[in-house]
Amino acid sequence: MTALEPLVERTSDFIRDSVIPVERDVIVHGRVVDDALRLDLQKKAKDAGVFGPLSDVRYGGLGLDTRAQARVLEAAGASLLGPLSVNGSAPDDGNIHLLAHAGTPEQKERYLAPLASGEIRSSIAMTEPAPGAGSDASLLRTRAERTGSGWVINGAKHFTTGADGAGFTICVAATADGPTMFLVDQDNPGLTVGRRMPTLDHSVPGGHCEVEFVDCEVTGDAVLGEVGLGMEYAQVRLAPSRLVFCMNWLGLAVRAHEMAARHINSRTAFGVPIAEHGMAQGLVADSEIDIAASRGLIRTAAEAIDTAGPSSSAARHHASIAKTFVSEAVWRILDRAVQLHGGLGVCEDHLVARFLVEARAFRIYEGPSEVLRWSIARRVLRAVR
Numbered sequence: 001m002t003a004l005e006p007l008v009e010r011t012s013d014f015i016r017d018s019v020i021p022v023e024r025d026v027i028v029h030g031r032v033v034d035d036a037l038r039l040d041l042q043k044k045a046k047d048a049g050v051f052g053p054l055s056d057v058r059y060g061g062l063g064l065d066t067r068a069q070a071r072v073l074e075a076a077g078a079s080l081l082g083p084l085s086v087n088g089s090a091p092d093d094g095n096i097h098l099l100a101h102a103g104t105p106e107q108k109e110r111y112l113a114p115l116a117s118g119e120i121r122s123s124i125a126m127t128e129p130a131p132g133a134g135s136d137a138s139l140l141r142t143r144a145e146r147t148g149s150g151w152v153i154n155g156a157k158h159f160t161t162g163a164d165g166a167g168f169t170i171c172v173a174a175t176a177d178g179p180t181m182f183l184v185d186q187d188n189p190g191l192t193v194g195r196r197m198p199t200l201d202h203s204v205p206g207g208h209c210e211v212e213f214v215d216c217e218v219t220g221d222a223v224l225g226e227v228g229l230g231m232e233y234a235q236v237r238l239a240p241s242r243l244v245f246c247m248n249w250l251g252l253a254v255r256a257h258e259m260a261a262r263h264i265n266s267r268t269a270f271g272v273p274i275a276e277h278g279m280a281q282g283l284v285a286d287s288e289i290d291i292a293a294s295r296g297l298i299r300t301a302a303e304a305i306d307t308a309g310p311s312s313s314a315a316r317h318h319a320s321i322a323k324t325f326v327s328e329a330v331w332r333i334l335d336r337a338v339q340l341h342g343g344l345g346v347c348e349d350h351l352v353a354r355f356l357v358e359a360r361a362f363r364i365y366e367g368p369s370e371v372l373r374w375s376i377a378r379r380v381l382r383a384v385r
């Protein structure tokens with residue numbers, strides 16, 4: 001047994017004993033996922049020794065490489081609230097990674113340390129309402145102009161996950177020297193968190209918000225890393241962040257698959273347990289194949305990140321492949337689990353129905369499947385040209 005195995009086991013035990021009972025409160029009884037709930041779950045994760053799979057030990061994390069993270073975060077993903085409980089969910093996961101890579105020592109002290117410990121949450125504001133940036137980041141309309149002492153930012157964003165109640169937002173803005181990332185404190189009077197957008201999912205603290213920057217003044221040291229390198233930093237963040245989503249959602253899909261298998265073993269139709277009907281077995285086998293293929297693709301991409309670096313072309317290519325496949329496989333697995341549960345599967349107060357609804361957006365954020373297929377194909381075609 002490697003040192004990793006006891007950690008994976010501890011994570012599974014923690015999710016089963018401390019998180020799944022609370023998840024039932026959220027899904028079945030409508031308990032709101034707020035910061036009080038987050039902090040309570042994160043304290044329990046710390047006590048259980050499973051907190052911080054994405055952070056360095058110097059920030060109180062577990063200091064794992066990406067391959068080890070894949071094992072731990074799949075175990076944490078078994079509950080909708082598991083990744084949040086261990087501080088391994090979006091958008092903080094990507095922001096932890098980004099700050100560790102590009103932050104100055106002062107920025108690490110001020111933003112990374114409290115983020116990694118769970119003291120605060122964060123958000124990242126890239127996507128804009130039309131005609132601004134979405135899949136096409138080159139449409140960025142939010143602008144930052146230099147002033148005597150710093151910068152002033154103006155622009156509108158939407159779908160900024162976790163903005164309501166965050167400690168800070170990483171704002172991506174165009175400058176005369178190219179796209180740049182700014183660390184903006186949430187209490188900056190020029191930053192307004194507007195409406196929480198009424199999305200299908202309900203399990204993220206702080207929702208997905210409209211955010212406005214109106215004459216938002218920041219000092220020179222608010223620039224994350226260097227001016228003009230915003231898109232390079234976005235690349236550093238992207239592959240690890242895509243993979244973390246794959247790990248987390250795969251964990252939930254595995255659980256739904258097991259729930260469906262248990263259900264059809266115990267439910268009878270036409271004189272035998274449903275599990276004895278060949279077509280039901282076909283659904284189970286297809287999900288098992290999707291799970292095995294997803295694990296393999298996540299492992300390949302994790303290895304590319306660990307060996308070639310997060311923004312290497314190998315990491316980007318394999319993370320794009322993994323994200324495209326896993327987001328679609330998770331959808332198929334959850335949909336089969338719904339189907340095998342019969343009417344209960346679509347009952348909103350039942351867990352698998354909610355899993356399916358919560359997972360839908362995974363095929364859109366961090367790159368819609370069509371955009372990822374396009375970029376995968378372009379890399380292949382470039383290579384043979």
Ligand SMILES: Cc1cc2nc3c(=O)[nH]c(=O)nc-3n(C[C@H](O)[C@H](O)[C@H](O)COP(=O)(O)OP(=O)(O)OC[C@H]3O[C@@H](n4cnc5c(N)ncnc54)[C@H](O)[C@@H]3O)c2cc1C
Nearest residue numbers: 124125126127134135136159160161361365366368370374
């Ligand atoms: C739940 C959720 C959370 C999010 N959180 C954040 C966040 O925290 N921060 C943030 O900045 N953004 C966030 N987003 C935004 C997300 O990153 C964008 O939705 C995504 O990048 C797509 O951009 P868009 O919505 O503007 O779609 P568009 O760019 O308008 O694209 C719409 C559709 O057109 C198709 N399409 C686009 N380009 C191509 C192409 N080249 N070939 C074929 N088809 C194409 C795709 O099907 C795509 O889904 C979040 C989104 C959701 C749903």
